[in-house]
Amino acid sequence: MTQFLCCAHLPTTPAKILDETESLNMQSSMSRLTTPLVRDNGRLRPASWDEALDRAADGFRSAKSAYGGRSFGLFSCSKTTNEMNFMAQKFARAVMSSNNVDSCNRT
Secondary structure, three states: OOOOOOOOOOOOOOOOOOOHHHHHHHHOOOOOOOOOEEEEOOEEEEOOHHHHHHHHHHHHHHHHHHHOHHHOOEEEOOOOOHHHHHHHHHHHHHHOOOOOEEEHHHO
16 A cells, blocks of 8 residues: 545544444444444434435445546455455455555565
């Protein structure tokens, strides 16, 4: 990875890569989101999982169509299974047409 881009102009939480402790603390937090949120007219609202996943798929599809597969990158984790890493790289390459796949395995 040569560059990490954050969409600072979007009204979202700043991008951050979490370490193990922060991630585990978030999983058990009482304030953790349990329902997906989607943005309508600049405001977040609860949505069904089907609607949230459809919106995510539409976003991937429109980004790929507008900017091509090279605009997509995927970072995977060495702490997951080999099968999960395989599926992540397969998704990036076969679905998003991107070779921009990296993980902490090589560090």
